[in-house]
Structures are given as structure tokens and as C-alpha cells.
Amino acid sequence: MKLLSVKMNDFLYYVGVNDRDTHLFENIWPLENGVSYNSYLIVAEKTALLDTVKITKVSDFTTKLREAIGDRDLDYLVVHHMEPDHSGSIETIRELYPNVKIVGNKKTIEFLNEFYGITDNLVEIKDGESLDLGSRKLTFYTTPMVHWPESMVSYEEYSKTLFSQDAFGGFGALDGTIFDDEINLDFYHSETRRYYSNIVGKFSKSVQFALKKLSPLDIKMVCPVHGPIWRANPGKIIELYDKWSSYQVEEGVIICYGSMYGNTQTMAEVIARELAEQGIKNIKIFDVSKTHHSYILSEIWKYKAVILGSCTYNNDMFPVMSNLVNTLRMNKIENHLIGVFGSYSWSGGAVKSLKEFAEDGKYELIEPVVEAKCTAKEADIEELKKLAKNIADKLKADR
Numbered sequence: 129m130k131l132l133s134v135k136m137n138d139f140l141y142y143v144g145v146n147d148r149d150t151h152l153f154e155n156i157w158p159l160e161n162g163v164s165y166n167s168y169l170i171v172a173e174k175t176a177l178l179d180t181v182k183i184t185k186v187s188d189f190t191t192k193l194r195e196a197i198g199d200r201d202l203d204y205l206v207v208h209h210m211e212p213d214h215s216g217s218i219e220t221i222r223e224l225y226p227n228v229k230i231v232g233n234k235k236t237i238e239f240l241n242e243f244y245g246i247t248d249n250l251v252e253i254k255d256g257e258s259l260d261l262g263s264r265k266l267t268f269y270t271t272p273m274v275h276w277p278e279s280m281v282s283y284e285e286y287s288k289t290l291f292s293q294d295a296f297g298g299f300g301a302l303d304g305t306i307f308d309d310e311i312n313l314d315f316y317h318s319e320t321r322r323y324y325s326n327i328v329g330k331f332s333k334s335v336q337f338a339l340k341k342l343s344p345l346d347i348k349m350v351c352p353v354h355g356p357i358w359r360a361n362p363g364k365i366i367e368l369y370d371k372w373s374s375y376q377v378e379e380g381v382i383i384c385y386g387s388m389y390g391n392t393q394t395m396a397e398v399i400a401r402e403l404a405e406q407g408i409k410n411i412k413i414f415d416v417s418k419t420h421h422s423y424i425l426s427e428i429w430k431y432k433a434v435i436l437g438s439c440t441y442n443n444d445m446f447p448v449m450s451n452l453v454n455t456l457r458m459n460k461i462e463n464h465l466i467g468v469f470g471s472y473s474w475s476g477g478a479v480k481s482l483k484e485f486a487e488d489g490k491y492e493l494i495e496p497v498v499e500a501k502c503t504a505k506e507a508d509i510e511e512l513k514k515l516a517k518n519i520a521d522k523l524k525a526d527r
């Protein structure tokens with residue numbers, strides 16, 4: 129009786145695992161709802177394991193794998209992506225199945241040596257080449273920089289299944305439910321956008337390139353290495369990734385502030401109220417000291433406008449705001465309006481740095497830039513309202 133692995137269809141098993149122990153993905157991004165490391169086993173005339181899991185979960189993983197494969201040997205291990213949350217258990221698999229051949233592209237093979245010193249039992253495949261498993265066949269498509277240089281996907285043509293590695297993935301452990309038709313998609317929708325914006329978003333141009341490359345395929349099921357498997361509506365996750373990677377946004381404003389004693393926070397509240405007066409409904413204020421930039425980035429990815437406000441701290445912006453700004457700079461976000469404001473007491477510095485950041489990227493900077501000394505006075509409040517109105521007008525022009 130198979131208790132742990134999930135038989136997905138007549139030839140495919142889910143042998144992935146959940147990680148509810150790790151606090152931070154990549155030691156940066158919060159995992160309050162956990163994450164899954166998905167792995168799949170094809171059992172045809174040949175057997176093939178598609179990716180492994182983080183080494184901390186190797187025991188759960190090999191238990192499922194052994195259960196699913198039974199007394200068959202493992203012929204192939206396909207490595208779609210070398211990030212250690214998927215490649216970490218490769219050495220264990222080689223110990224358990226010494227005959228296994230590892231399938232990867234030129235760059236995968238280079239990384240296998242660099243990370244694990246693996247140089248034997250390798251099968252190098254090129255873009256567009258196939259691996260014959262008997263009644264099943266995997267065809268490989270390289271998808272460089274979605275998410276690493278060696279990243280690739282594979283397509284099983286008889287079942288029309290796409291094994292998509294990090295692409296189409298999401299945060300959130302799979303709590304018994306693994307398929308899109310078994311779960312509450314509202315929760316996974318937001319965790320998937322957070323995953324996209326935190327992990328994949330920086331590579332949006334590469335995602336667009338990959339989507340075009342894969343568009344001729346008739347895809348009936350998407351099997352990523354994190355998050356739900358999309359079998360009922362695979363088009364949904366493809367549509368979402370297309371939306372996010374082409375910076376399609378909704379009407380709304382994210383206001384983020386860094387404040388020690390409340391003066392800058394008050395400025396944020398003034399802007400938010402005026403936006404509401406102007407008829408904007410989606411307004412969210414975040415204190416950067418309270419909310420991890422993981423969640424803020426995800427919200428910014430969703431909405432068209434972002435307004436950043438900071439008190440001055442040692443001649444520059446508040447350090448926690450610097451952290452958010454660095455994350456935004458790294459992500460090279462497009463198609464967004466930006467406003468900046470802040471406060472100081474003697475030399476200033478925060479607003480200057482925020483303005484430089486805003487002018488540097490692909491944002492459209494909306495005037496006025498507002499800087500208050502110590503606390504916002506009547507004239508500053510008028511300027512803040514003007515900023516809010518100008519942003520609201522821009523947003524409403526797109527209705």
C-alpha cells in the first residue's frame with residue numbers, strides 16, 4: 129500500500145516533501161506557511177526521478193521514493209535546476225542507486241562537478257533533445273536564468289506534462305492537497321505571487337523569453353518544483369506568470385515608510401487619506417520596520433504606484449528602508465509610478481537618496497518630492513496632498 133507518495137497517473141508519482149522547519153527561504157524570505165520541494169518519479173520501461181529536495185528533508189524524500197519505485201532500479205535522475213533546495217540530495221540518490229545516470233545540460237554538468245565533485249554517470253542533453261524512457265519520452269528546453277543559468281524544463285509528450293522547475297512555482301507547503309483542483313487557490317495565489325516577486329521577478333525578461341519558447345507546447349499539466357501541481361487549469365498559472373513577468377499591474381498604491389518617532393508615519397497617513405479622497409480604493413500602508421520586504425515587494429508587484437517615505441538616519445535613509453530600496457533596485461521593476469517623501473532635523477539625506485533611487489530605475493517619478501523638517505507643517509501637508517492627487521490622477525487616467 130502506498131501511503132506517502134502520491135500516484136498522479138498511470139506512470140507518474142509525486143515524491144516531493146514539505147518543509148515547515150526552515151524559517152527563511154534562501155535565508156532571506158519568510159516561510160510562515162512553509163514550502164514544498166516537489167520531486168516526481170516516472171515509472172515506465174525506464175525509471176526517471178525528476179529533481180531531488182533540500183538535504184534537510186532527504187529522509188522523508190527517500191522514504192517516498194523507495195515506496196513508489198519498489199524494487200525497480202533508478203535509471204535516470206534529471207536535474208532541471210541546480211539550486212541546492214533541489215540538488216541537495218543528489219549524492220544520497222547516487223548512494224542508494226549507484227547505477228543512476230544524471231541527466232543535465234552542459235552548465236548543469238559543470239555545476240554538478242563544482243558543487244558535489246560529480247564527474248561520472250552523466251548524460252549531457254542539448255536544448256530540444258529527448259530522453260527515451262520507453263512508453264514515455266522527455267524533451268528538454270533550456271530556460272536560462274529562470275532561475276539560474278542551467279535552468280531547464282522538460283515536456284512529456286504523451287501525457288502533455290511540463291516539468292517546469294522553479295517556473296510556475298510558489299511558496300506554501302502542500303497540506304495534503306497537491307493539485308490545483310484540491311486547494312483553496314486564494315491562499316496559493318498570494319503565496320505564488322510572493323514567490324514570483326521574491327525569487328523569479330528579477331528574471332522577468334527571461335521568463336517572457338521562456339514563455340514564448342514554450343508557447344507551441346500543448347500543456348495539460350504543469351509540475352513545478354515548489355507549490356501546487358496545475359492539472360485542472362494549467363493555463364491559470366501560465367497566465368499569472370505572464371502577467372507578473374510583463375509587469376501588468378492593478379490600480380492601487382503601496383505606501384511604505386520608515387519612521388522612528390512617528391513624524392514620517394504621519395506624512396504617510398496624510399498621503400493615504402488624500403488618495404482615498406481622490407477615489408483610490410486599493411491603498412496599503414506598510415511600516416518597513418514591521419513588515420518584511422518579502423510581503424511589500426509582492427504587493428508592489430501587484431499595484432501600479434509605490435510611495436516611499438523615510439526619516440533621515442545618519443545622513444541617509446532609515447536603514448530598514450535602505451534594505452527595501454536595495455531589494456527594489458535589484459528587481460528592476462517596470463511600469464510603476466513612484467513618489468517619495470521624508471523628514472529630517474538638521475542635514476537631511478533620506479529624501480535625497482530616495483529621489484536618486486527613483487530617478488535611477490524605470491519608475492515614473494511623480495512630483496512633488498516632499499521633505500519636512502522635524503514634523504510636517506501646513507505647507508508640507510499641502511505638498512503631500514498634491515503628491516497624492518497627482519498619483520491618483522495618473523491612475524485614474526488609465527481607467
Ligand SMILES: Cc1cc2nc3c(=O)[nH]c(=O)nc-3n(C[C@H](O)[C@H](O)[C@H](O)COP(=O)(O)O)c2cc1C
Pocket residue numbers: 386387388389390391392393439440441442443444471472473474475476477501502503
Ligand atoms: C538616531 C538618529 C539619527 C538621526 N540622524 C539624522 C541625520 O543624520 N540628519 C538629519 O537631518 N536628521 C537626523 N535625525 C533626525 C530625524 O531624521 C528627524 O527627527 C525625523 O523627523 C524623525 O522622523 P520620525 O519621527 O519619522 O522618526 C536623526 C534622528 C535619530 C533619532
